[in-house]
Amino acid sequence: MKLSQLFTKTEKLPPAEEVSANAQLLERGGFIYKNNSGIYTFLPLGWRVLQNINQIIREEMDAIGGQEMQMPSLINKRYWEASGRWEVDVMYKLQDANKHEYGLGWTHEEVTAEIAKRYLQSYKDMPFSLYQIQTKFRNEARAKSGILRGREFLMKDLYSFHPDEASLNEFYWQVAEAYHKIFKRCGLEAIITEASGGDFTKEYTHEFQVLSEAGEDEILYCEKCRYSQNASISQMAKGGKCPKCEGKINSGKAIEVGNIFRLGTRFSKAFNLNYTDEQGAEHPVVMGSYGIGPSRLVGTIVEVFHDDKGIIWPASVAPFQVYLISLDGTRVESDKIYKKLLSKKISVLYDDSEERSAGAKFADADLLGIPVRIVVSTKTLKEDSVEIKRRGADGFELVKIKELEGWLTK
Numbered sequence: 430m431k432l433s434q435l436f437t438k439t440e441k442l443p444p445a446e447e448v449s450a451n452a453q454l455l456e457r458g459g460f461i462y463k464n465n466s467g468i469y470t471f472l473p474l475g476w477r478v479l480q481n482i483n484q485i486i487r488e489e490m491d492a493i494g495g496q497e498m499q500m501p502s503l504i505n506k507r508y509w510e511a512s513g514r515w516e517v518d519v520m521y522k523l524q525d526a527n528k529h530e531y532g533l534g535w536t537h538e539e540v541t542a543e544i545a546k547r548y549l550q551s552y553k554d555m556p557f558s559l560y561q562i563q564t565k566f567r568n569e570a571r572a573k574s575g576i577l578r579g580r581e582f583l584m585k586d587l588y589s590f591h592p593d594e595a596s597l598n599e600f601y602w603q604v605a606e607a608y609h610k611i612f613k614r615c616g617l618e619a620i621i622t623e624a625s626g627g628d629f630t631k632e633y634t635h636e637f638q639v640l641s642e643a644g645e646d647e648i649l650y651c652e653k654c655r656y657s658q659n660a661s662i663s664q665m666a667k668g669g670k671c672p673k674c675e676g677k678i679n680s681g682k683a684i685e686v687g688n689i690f691r692l693g694t695r696f697s698k699a700f701n702l703n704y705t706d707e708q709g710a711e712h713p714v715v716m717g718s719y720g721i722g723p724s725r726l727v728g729t730i731v732e733v734f735h736d737d738k739g740i741i742w743p744a745s746v747a748p749f750q751v752y753l754i755s756l757d758g759t760r761v762e763s764d765k766i767y768k769k770l771l772s773k774k775i776s777v778l779y780d781d782s783e784e785r786s787a788g789a790k791f792a793d794a795d796l797l798g799i800p801v802r803i804v805v806s807t808k809t810l811k812e813d814s815v816e817i818k819r820r821g822a823d824g825f826e827l828v829k830i831k832e833l834e835g836w837l838t839k
């Protein structure tokens with residue numbers, strides 16, 4: 430795509446009211462637009478990043494047998510009353526013209542449990558899992574940290590259904606493995622952290638935490654084996670010994686990018702979601718639920734990967750792979766390179782302006798954080814070459830135009 434045709438423009442200064450790095454850089458770069466506190470639009474550039482993340486999540490969820498679907502956001506009061514969650518204070522509540530009451534979906538255990546009731550009768554129907562990637566709502570008293578904690582955000586929520594705890598546990602650890610793959614593919618190291626089960630379960634639940642000063646959580650973790658507990662429940666202490674490997678325990682602020690819960694029979698009992706076993710006896714279904722916030726993940730990646738000039742996207746989620754800059758009236762030659770890269774299915778953002786200064790173009794390339802910057806100038810053309818620089822790396826190299834495709838695909 431040509432930068433001159435891109436809907437958004439970059440801004441020199443961050444918006445005055447934003448304090449977090451993710452919101453400052455994403456708004457300056459034209460990735461997101463703040464509509465209200467905690468409510469953001471994903472603009473074309475930001476949407477491309479989000480879609481790349483969603484695609485990674487889809488591939489890994491499908492690989493463990495997850496089936497994607499889409500549930501409503503408008504959820505009738507009867508669902509929440511059945512589970513005892515109508516009074517939850519983070520839920521937006523509203524009434525329709527007929528005075529029927531609804532809660533805007535912040536989670537979907539109730540809805541999946543009721544749907545599953547129609548199709549699930551026998552032990553032979555299980556295990557299975559369903560997921561969606563959907564906008565969720567949370568009535569936050571004080572939205573903060575940019576897109577890390579919003580009132581409206583994207584969520585991948587997966588729900589699994591099992592005849593017994595053993596089947597649930599097997600799948601639970603499969604999901605944990607899939608989550609590690611997802612975060613790794615997004616360039617992040619997520620530490621699997623034990624946390625208290627709250628009202629869902631007496632067992633530990635697990636959070637996936639990325640170390641960052643922007644995080645709201647504090648975790649204790651082993652420097653050697655990465656065994657970790659959330660500080661709010663932990664018996665471990667900073668500087669102490671790891672109970673698993675005797676390594677040194679450290680602590681740090683962290684952003685929770687995912688969580689997994691063994692729900693047990695809490696929701697199946699609330700919705701009479703039962704199955705018959707081989708002997709014909711009836712039992713409640715055992716459930717699990719598993720969340721990842723793709724929009725929060727965008728913010729986390731920016732918090733972890735940025736410098737004083739802008740964002741440094743990992744290639745796997747970057748909105749474009751190449752930022753192509755034409756300098757010194759080399760438009761004709763640059764156009765040819767642009768078309769050639771497109772024909773090879775390499776995604777390019779092409780800064781084709783003949784008016785803007787080289788400095789302004791370089792500043793945009795750094796702010797937008799696209800992994801590879803290619804500069805075409807009269808100097809490079811004398812060598813039949815272009816100048817290539819990786820975002821975040823020092824120095825550049827000259828690459829022959831005829832070897833460019835090979836360089837980019839290697």
Ligand SMILES: [Zn+2]
Binds near residue numbers: 652654
């Ligand atoms: Zn350890």
